[in-house]
Amino acid sequence: MPGTRGAKDPQPTLRDVAQRAHVSAMTVSRVLRDDPKVLPDTAARVRAVVAELGYHRNEMARSLRLGSSTGLVGLVVTNLANPFYSRLALGVDAVVAGHGLKTVIGNTGHDLDSERGLVADLIARRVDGIIVVPADDDQRHLAAAAGKGVPIVVASRPPNGFTADCVLVDDYGGSRTATRQLLDAGHSRIGFLGSPPPVYTGAERLRGFTDALVDAGVEREPGYVRLGQQQTSEASRAAAELLALPEPPTALFCSNNRNTIGAFRAIRGAGTTTALAGFDDFELADVLGLPLVIAAYDSDELGREAGRLLVDRLGEARARGTARRVVVPTTLVRYGDPGEP
Amino acid sequence: MPGTRGAKDPQPTLRDVAQRAHVSAMTVSRVLRDDPKVLPDTAARVRAVVAELGYHRNEMARSLRLGSSTGLVGLVVTNLANPFYSRLALGVDAVVAGHGLKTVIGNTGHDLDSERGLVADLIARRVDGIIVVPADDDQRHLAAAAGKGVPIVVASRPPNGFTADCVLVDDYGGSRTATRQLLDAGHSRIGFLGSPPPVYTGAERLRGFTDALVDAGVEREPGYVRLGQQQTSEASRAAAELLALPEPPTALFCSNNRNTIGAFRAIRGAGTTTALAGFDDFELADVLGLPLVIAAYDSDELGREAGRLLVDRLGEARARGTARRVVVPTTLVRYGDPGEP
DNA sequence: CTGTTAGCGCCTTCAA
DNA sequence: TTGAAGGCGCTAACAG
Numbered sequence: 001m002p003g004t005r006g007a008k009d010p011q012p013t014l015r016d017v018a019q020r021a022h023v024s025a026m027t028v029s030r031v032l033r034d035d036p037k038v039l040p041d042t043a044a045r046v047r048a049v050v051a052e053l054g055y056h057r058n059e060m061a062r063s064l065r066l067g068s069s070t071g072l073v074g075l076v077v078t079n080l081a082n083p084f085y086s087r088l089a090l091g092v093d094a095v096v097a098g099h100g101l102k103t104v105i106g107n108t109g110h111d112l113d114s115e116r117g118l119v120a121d122l123i124a125r126r127v128d129g130i131i132v133v134p135a136d137d138d139q140r141h142l143a144a145a146a147g148k149g150v151p152i153v154v155a156s157r158p159p160n161g162f163t164a165d166c167v168l169v170d171d172y173g174g175s176r177t178a179t180r181q182l183l184d185a186g187h188s189r190i191g192f193l194g195s196p197p198p199v200y201t202g203a204e205r206l207r208g209f210t211d212a213l214v215d216a217g218v219e220r221e222p223g224y225v226r227l228g229q230q231q232t233s234e235a236s237r238a239a240a241e242l243l244a245l246p247e248p249p250t251a252l253f254c255s256n257n258r259n260t261i262g263a264f265r266a267i268r269g270a271g272t273t274t275a276l277a278g279f280d281d282f283e284l285a286d287v288l289g290l291p292l293v294i295a296a297y298d299s300d301e302l303g304r305e306a307g308r309l310l311v312d313r314l315g316e317a318r319a320r321g322t323a324r325r326v327v328v329p330t331t332l333v334r335y336g337d338p339g340e341p
Numbered sequence: 342m343p344g345t346r347g348a349k350d351p352q353p354t355l356r357d358v359a360q361r362a363h364v365s366a367m368t369v370s371r372v373l374r375d376d377p378k379v380l381p382d383t384a385a386r387v388r389a390v391v392a393e394l395g396y397h398r399n400e401m402a403r404s405l406r407l408g409s410s411t412g413l414v415g416l417v418v419t420n421l422a423n424p425f426y427s428r429l430a431l432g433v434d435a436v437v438a439g440h441g442l443k444t445v446i447g448n449t450g451h452d453l454d455s456e457r458g459l460v461a462d463l464i465a466r467r468v469d470g471i472i473v474v475p476a477d478d479d480q481r482h483l484a485a486a487a488g489k490g491v492p493i494v495v496a497s498r499p500p501n502g503f504t505a506d507c508v509l510v511d512d513y514g515g516s517r518t519a520t521r522q523l524l525d526a527g528h529s530r531i532g533f534l535g536s537p538p539p540v541y542t543g544a545e546r547l548r549g550f551t552d553a554l555v556d557a558g559v560e561r562e563p564g565y566v567r568l569g570q571q572q573t574s575e576a577s578r579a580a581a582e583l584l585a586l587p588e589p590p591t592a593l594f595c596s597n598n599r600n601t602i603g604a605f606r607a608i609r610g611a612g613t614t615t616a617l618a619g620f621d622d623f624e625l626a627d628v629l630g631l632p633l634v635i636a637a638y639d640s641d642e643l644g645r646e647a648g649r650l651l652v653d654r655l656g657e658a659r660a661r662g663t664a665r666r667v668v669v670p671t672t673l674v675r676y677g678d679p680g681e682p
Numbered sequence: 683c684t685g686t687t688a689g690c691g692c693c694t695t696c697a698a
Numbered sequence: 699t700t701g702a703a704g705g706c707g708c709t710a711a712c713a714g
Contacts, residue, residue: 024684033709059465059467060405060708102445126399148395
């Protein structure tokens with residue numbers, strides 16, 4: 001079989017196929033697009049060569065020619081190791097993959113500069129849109145991108161300083177409801193463990209907590225609030241401090257599962273019967289051996305909603321329809337509550 | 342400020358910048374490449390326009406012109422919701438991002454057809470390389486890709502039917518060592534709960550388990566082996582069945598954390614003192630309230646190694662250096678063992 | 683039904 | 699130091 005040319009070309013091109021099938025590049029292109037105006041005979045011959053060469057059309061060149069639409073969606077998260085974000089990523093991918101789009105992931109590690117770089121790079125790669133969980137309140141780079149017409153969906157916190165679709169969790173409501181459970185159970189000295197103040201979800205959850213206390217006419221004790229613990233170990237230390245106060249809280253509300261798990265360890269270590277409630281479900285919460293109330297939500301769903309918002313936005317052919325805001329609800333889950341049948 | 346042309350162009354192009362800066366496209370291109378042979382004056386003017394327009398060079402067009410190298414790495418996993426794989430993804434991304442590469446993620450949901458589609462698509466997008474956790478023994482599509490010169494790294498199981506770099510966990514050794522702990526503690530009736538047989542890691546871990554028994558001269562009881570549980574609920578059921586046998590095992594070895602957690606629930610439900618050992622660490626393993634031996638490993642590291650192998654391979658400029666195989670070790674972790682100080 | 687021409691946005695080569 | 703061609707791989711728009 002006398003070859004036509006070189007042999008080491010990493011990937012065959014349209015013309016390689018054309019030459020080998022004795023047709024023009026256009027014909028091959030048409031066959032690949034399933035254009036019916038090609039003789040079945042010719043098409044078959046072309047397809048045979050395609051298979052023989054293991055030819056894959058270069059999607060990058062294609063999208064260059066076709067204008068925009070690389071079929072890529074950028075997803076920027078702060079920490080993919082956190083199950084919350086990997087779930088989110090899965091949800092996003094599930095939806096966009098259903099529309100023939102691929103997900104390009106970027107992990108910022110909570111670093112704003114890194115986020116800026118990633119977003120710039122995604123734009124340079126001409127992704128069709130970006131879903132981002134901002135690392136910080138400073139979202140000027142996102143505003144700039146949105147201003148340039150790159151569809152942006154903000155997840156988990158609202159856009160700051162610009163308009164965009166966004167998907168949120170009912171941080172406030174979930175937190176308020178869970179706190180009310182503790183109040184209804186008769187607690188009035190309730191401690192709070194949460195994220196650092198500038199984090200939106202943390203602030204909202206603290207607000208829900210505070211409002212529940214206000215509703216119940218319970219005085220909030222500033223010394224009962226500890227913010228900024230990110231790891232279970234820090235949370236555990238913070239909780240232990242609260243429990244060691246002269247007049248310790250009789251219940252703790254934790255605004256995320258890192259803090260809930262840390263608080264659990266502290267309570268267990270102190271041997272107290274402190275009641276516990278928290279935000280974010282986690283595996284094995286049911287076997288901890290103490291009553292636990294959790295405001296839970298589906299982070300897959302958060303991702304799917306974000307994906308849907310973006311896909312819709314892309315479908316509108318950049319029509320500037322008013323920005324939408326989706327709020328994913330929370331549900332109250334009760335574990336190991338001896339009061340239940 | 343008299344405009345030059347349209348106004349709604351989604352993204353400015355090199356020529357838009359050139360026109361506005363009164364230079365040629367080439368000069369802009371040079372400025373962006375930091376070519377020193379441009380007058381500082383001209384460069385400054387160009388940069389000003391770039392900033393003003395928020396221009397981002399089109400990386401796709403660039404890579405088309407430059408030959409290959411899209412700066413993208415494909416990562417194909419079976420289930421991103423599994424912390425194991427999200428950790429792996431994070432490790433991969435951490436390494437490749439350090440080399441200016443971006444990670445494109447594909448989730449197969451254990452579906453072989455989906456995997457084939459994803460791999461084909463990644464190749465069509467001309468990713469520089471692919472890291473894949475194969476869903477199945479049938480890896481002919483990977484073999485084909487590798488044959489066409491696309492660098493492939495196989496993670497978590499070995500390549501089947503072709504040669505490629507790969508990164509594995511010491512499934513056999515970890516499993517054998519953990520099992521030996523149970524034997525050393527005096528157990529001779531040990532049950533096994535594991536993945537479906539065709540899964541490589543499952544098979545290796547069963548082999549390690551079996552060899553440990555053989556080494557200790559313990560007869561393996563076929564009725565003690567239950568394979569195929571994927572969810573904790575299934576695992577729990579399977580474990581409960583073993584515990585309900587006329588002569589039940591006195592210890593259980595579980596080849597992954599889904600099974601370990603399921604077995605834990607079954608033991609707790611049955612109220613027996615069955616000993617437990619398993620593969621894969623998990624959070625809260627220390628608070629389960631029973632002695633537990635775990636063969637643990639670092640899945641981040643697995644991802645990082647995969648990333649390194651791929652980056653090295655890319656660096657070799659497709660030199661067909663012999664394929665490398667990296668094995669990530671396991672460490673034995675003991676929880677809640679009353680025998681420890 | 684098939685082929686030719688032209689150009690997507692960028693950069694290498696060569697000339698000015 | 700800068701600019702003018704030409705082409706990466708592909709495909710609309712027009713021939714034939």
